[in-house]
Amino acid sequence: MAEHRYDPKRIEPRWQQVWADEHTWEVANDPGADGRDSAYVLEMLPYPSGEPHIGHLKVYSVGDAVAHFQRRSGRRVLHPMGYDAFGLPAENHAIQTGRHPRESTNAAIESFQRQFREWGISIDWTREFATCEPEYYRWTQWIFLQLYEAGLAYKHEAAVNWDPVEETVLANEQVVDGRGERSGALVEIRQLEQWFFRITDYADRLLDDLGGIDWPEHVKTMQRNWIGRSEGAEVTFRCEALDVDYQVFTTRPDTLFGATFFVMAPEHPDVLKLAAGTEHEAEARAYVNRALTESLEERGDVDKPKTGVALGQTVTNPVNGEELPIYVADYVLMEYGTGAIMAVPAHDERDFDFAQVYGLPVRRVIDGGDELPYTGDGPLVNSHPDFDGLGNREALQRILEWLDREGKGHPSVNYRLRDWLLSRQRYWGCPIPIVYCDACGTVPVPAEQLPVVLPDIEDYAPKGRSPLAAAEDWVATTCPNCDGPARRETDTMDTFVDSSWYFLRYCDAHNDEAAWDPAALAEWMPVDQYIGGVEHAILHLLYARFFIKALADLGHLPDGVQEPFARLFTQGMITKDGAKMSKSKGNVVPPREIVDRYGADTARCYILFIGPPDQDADWSDSGAEGMFRFLSRLWRAAAEAAEELPDHPIPDAPNADSLRVLRKAHWAIERVTAAMSGRFAFNTAIAAVQELYNEVSSGRRGDAEPGAVRFALATAGSLLFPFAPHVSADVFELLTGTRVWEEPWPAADPAYLEGDTFELVCQVNGKVRDRVQAPSDADRDTLLALAREQPNVRAHLDGHELVKEIVVPGKLVNLVVR
RNA sequence: GCGGCUGUGGUGGAAUUGGUAGACACGCGGCGUUCAGGUCGCCGUGGGGGCAACUCCGUGGAGGUUCGAGUCCUCUCAGCCGCACCA
Numbered sequence: 026m027a028e029h030r031y032d033p034k035r036i037e038p039r040w041q042q043v044w045a046d047e048h049t050w051e052v053a054n055d056p057g058a059d060g061r062d063s064a065y066v067l068e069m070l071p072y073p074s075g076e077p078h079i080g081h082l083k084v085y086s087v088g089d090a091v092a093h094f095q096r097r098s099g100r101r102v103l104h105p106m107g108y109d110a111f112g113l114p115a116e117n118h119a120i121q122t123g124r125h126p127r128e129s130t131n132a133a134i135e136s137f138q139r140q141f142r143e144w145g146i147s148i149d150w151t152r153e154f155a156t157c158e159p160e161y162y163r164w165t166q167w168i169f170l171q172l173y174e175a176g177l178a179y180k181h182e183a184a185v186n187w188d189p190v191e192e193t194v195l196a197n198e199q200v201v202d203g204r205g206e207r208s209g210a211l212v213e214i215r216q217l218e219q220w221f222f223r224i225t226d227y228a229d230r231l232l233d234d235l236g237g238i239d240w241p242e243h244v245k246t247m248q249r250n251w252i253g254r255s256e257g258a259e260v261t262f263r264c265e266a267l268d269v270d271y272q273v274f275t276t277r278p279d280t281l282f283g284a285t286f287f288v289m290a291p292e293h294p295d296v297l298k299l300a301a302g303t304e305h306e307a308e309a310r311a312y313v314n315r316a317l318t319e320s321l322e323e324r325g326d327v328d329k330p331k332t333g334v335a336l337g338q339t340v341t342n343p344v345n346g347e348e349l350p351i352y353v354a355d356y357v358l359m360e361y362g363t364g365a366i367m368a369v370p371a372h373d374e375r376d377f378d379f380a381q382v383y384g385l386p387v388r389r390v391i392d393g394g395d396e397l398p399y400t401g402d403g404p405l406v407n408s409h410p411d412f413d414g415l416g417n418r419e420a421l422q423r424i425l426e427w428l429d430r431e432g433k434g435h436p437s438v439n440y441r442l443r444d445w446l447l448s449r450q451r452y453w454g455c456p457i458p459i460v461y462c463d464a465c466g467t468v469p470v471p472a473e474q475l476p477v478v479l480p481d482i483e484d485y486a487p488k489g490r491s492p493l494a495a496a497e498d499w500v501a502t503t504c505p506n507c508d509g510p511a512r513r514e515t516d517t518m519d520t521f522v523d524s525s526w527y528f529l530r531y532c533d534a535h536n537d538e539a540a541w542d543p544a545a546l547a548e549w550m551p552v553d554q555y556i557g558g559v560e561h562a563i564l565h566l567l568y569a570r571f572f573i574k575a576l577a578d579l580g581h582l583p584d585g586v587q588e589p590f591a592r593l594f595t596q597g598m599i600t601k602d603g604a605k606m607s608k609s610k611g612n613v614v615p616p617r618e619i620v621d622r623y624g625a626d627t628a629r630c631y632i633l634f635i636g637p638p639d640q641d642a643d644w645s646d647s648g649a650e651g652m653f654r655f656l657s658r659l660w661r662a663a664a665e666a667a668e669e670l671p672d673h674p675i676p677d678a679p680n681a682d683s684l685r686v687l688r689k690a691h692w693a694i695e696r697v698t699a700a701m702s703g704r705f706a707f708n709t710a711i712a713a714v715q716e717l718y719n720e721v722s723s724g725r726r727g728d729a730e731p732g733a734v735r736f737a738l739a740t741a742g743s744l745l746f747p748f749a750p751h752v753s754a755d756v757f758e759l760l761t762g763t764r765v766w767e768e769p770w771p772a773a774d775p776a777y778l779e780g781d782t783f784e785l786v787c788q789v790n791g792k793v794r795d796r797v798q799a800p801s802d803a804d805r806d807t808l809l810a811l812a813r814e815q816p817n818v819r820a821h822l823d824g825h826e827l828v829k830e831i832v833v834p835g836k837l838v839n840l841v842v843r
Numbered sequence: 844g845c846g847g848c849u850g851u852g853g854u855g856g857a858a859u860u861g862g863u864a865g866a867c868a869c870g871c872g873g874c875g876u877u878c879a880g881g882u883c884g885c886c887g888u889g890g891g892g893g894c895a896a897c898u899c900c901g902u903g904g905a906g907g908u909u910c911g912a913g914u915c916c917u918c919u920c921a922g923c924c925g926c927a928c929c930a
Contacts, residue, residue, distance in 0.1 A: 243925080246926095247847090247925060275930060276929090276930065327844075329928090331928085358929070358930090373930070374844090374928090375930075378928090441926095441929055635856085636856060642856095648868070648869055650869085652868085661883095708857085708867085709856095711868095712857075712866065719867090786862080788910085792911095817896090829910055831910050833862055836862055836863085841910045
């Protein structure tokens with residue numbers, strides 16, 4: 026007997042070579058060519074930096090399992106790969122080393138490509154691209170121009186987030202707890218002219234369409250919160266002294282009669298005008314100056330005591346004509362609503378706190394609760410004879426109607442979502458295709474002149490303006506309109522722009538005439554299954570949805586495509602010793618080391634076996650070794666069976682051991698199939714294959730026949746293929762001589778799923794007292810009689826009165842006694 | 844503060860519609876193979892009691908519904924995540 030040793034270093038490259046030579050995973054654009062349905066399976070594209078880390082191994086292991094399962098379920102599967110290759114890490118690396126970001130990025134891309142092949146991920150490499158290639162970003166620029174011409178991209182001066190370490194502005198979405206997402210530096214507010222996408226135009230659709238996509242509920246909730254739609258009213262408060270009307274937004278017009286003061290944000294343009302000439306002028310000026318220099322973090326501290334300054338002026342409450350004193354206070358934000366509020370201390374906690382500090386009157390207008398402030402529902406009081414006594418929700422409607430009739434207000438909706446600030450004062454990004462001409466002003470670069478190629482420069486360091494500004498012969502250009510002298514826009518685009526449409530480009534990756542052929546999109550879009558980290562819940566995933574809706578409106582997408590990702594799966598993190606892996610903690614487990622030691626199959630399988638893939642899981646070396654041992658046993662059993670056991674068919678009349686093995690095989694088919702199509706419970710799928718192997722193993726020690734053993738082991742290989750493709754292909758080939766990926770996904774034979782008997786659980790008062798084999802077709806009375814005969818059941822029935830009999834067919838009998 | 848998720852052996856985790864809690868694996872222990880270690884194979888492994896048959900307890904905690912609850916309901920504790928002066 027030959028010695029059989031599982032050797033992934035021999036097995037894995039062999040199959041990788043077959044798949045590469047035969048272009049196995051390539052799929053042509055060929056709608057309906059052979060009648061198979063199409064499926065688009067996509068994992069979020071990697072940012073190529075250094076080497077792949079273990080999170081990459083996990084996301085592509087999950088995605089590859091889905092892709093393989095879809096293929097063998099009869100679908101044509103698009104499963105491409107690309108690189109999100111513009112961005113700050115490559116640029117920061119360039120600043121430190123002087124090496125062009127393109128070089129370090131290309132080196133990283135090579136390392137990613139090599140490792141993805143070594144992992145055996147089934148990718149259609151013909152569609153590969155990097156977003157930093159002119160062939161790609163040419164079309165990023167084209168999309169920008171489409172949005173610009175539709176008024177969805179615009180340049181505007183605004184108070185924006187400035188990251189003093191990265192020396193660039195950031196989008197709202199990239200500021201976390203007042204700090205830059207990457208740098209961790211406290212963000213400053215600067216008044217700057219920047220490029221924006223008008224994502225707020227799409228707020229309602231982005232919100233409403235969440236209902237139609239199959240995404241994890243928590244991700245939808247995060248998007249809903251981020252969009253932050255609130256319904257209410259805009260109400261006019263008049264300042265007679267200055268002859269100005271101020272609009273305020275309120276969600277509680279039912280509490281208008283309880284307003285006792287009025288507050289403006291420090292940034293409100295009228296604050297100093299109002300205070301001018303009053304005794305409060307100096308104090309107000311000092312307060313505003315102090316507020317404007319506060320960091321976002323200080324400003325946002327909820328527990329900080331309320332502060333503010335009276336402005337010495339009043340506005341008139343439109344519902345009762347009362348004069349309300351105006352204050353400036355930093356708890357009112359300029360960027361939400363109108364930057365001015367009516368304050369109702371009796372029914373708003375913040376207004377209440379402020380009123381306490383400054384001794385302002387508190388007037389209850391809603392009944393309910395023991396103490397103020399009371400923010401719940403209740404009947405109106407102290408308001409107006411027309412409304413007092415009405416429930417506040419009804420009163421709200423009536424007051425709104427009254428305001429509308431009187432021209433003093435109207436229903437209104439506010440959003441937390443801000444427009445997407447896309448310009449960055451950095452080098453390694455997609456140039457914004459705009460030139461500025463003294464004669465013609467802002468001029469878009471005509472589509473036929475794209476791409477605007479990113480020039481090579483010497484000095485990448487940010488200086489508070491884009492490093493591109495130093496590339497004088499690039500900046501100086503001619504106006505496409507008048508041929509006069511003009512200067513290029515030197516800011517580059519946020520890399521999230523690049524990744525907001527890459528999944529469209531895969532469908533038609535090498536089109537030189539257009540960003541895509543709509544027919545190609547019609548074949549594949551939307552992405553049927555998208556897989557990635559939850560950290561992109563409101564950045565990438567919201568931006569991509571906006572792009573699709575805008576492009577659909579502009580007529581660039583096939584009918585019916587309104588969402589990029591029909592289903593989303595968010596995978597959890599792999600931690601080590603309970604902590605996120607990081608170089609500073611020294612707890613990084615590089616995939617390359619794992620693959621070197623155990624092979625890719627073990628690495629992929631263990632990562633999927635460790636727990637449900639949507640949850641975080643802790644890496645354990647001994648766990649990985651356990652998986653290696655399992656794959657070794659399976660492979661060795663297949664090699665031995667191939668050598669020693671005659672190639673008999675499945676026996677027609679199997680003996681008892683064969684039958685157990687065959688039943689287990691069909692049971693495993695059913696279990697794995699269910700795990701694949703439902704919640705991606707790959708951990709239980711792999712466990713089912715392990716159970717199958719264990720059954721075969723004990724069957725071989727017994728009397729199982731060669732045909733049954735061969736079938737069961739081949740089935741184990743077939744079921745394991747989506748997770749461990751190399752060893753599974755080997756196992757299947759050893760036993761059948763054929764290629765497992767060319768076989769359809771196995772179907773369980775119902776005849777093997779049900780036995781002639783089952784184990785009847787016999788309970789007395791809900792406690793298990795015995796178990797007995799019972800015929801599968803036994804009726805209720807037979808089962809009851811059988812249960813009552815069992816010795817331990819009889820012992821517990823003895824001396825008691827039987828009051829109830831419960832029978833669950835195929836499962837159990839419960840006898841209730843007193 | 845608001846919203847969401849998660850609590851099951853020494854560990855990671857299983858458990859269709861409420862129906863045998865702890866599948867599968869790690870770890871640990873025993874036996875065999877081996878000069879030995881490792882590998883490999885077999886057996887055992889929630890806790891307490893008992894020689895055993897068996898029995899009591901057990902899914903963060905407290906109640907409840909039910910013949911029967913890890914699963915459903917109410918309250919509560921802990922951990923993680925998201926949002927947070929959004930009017």
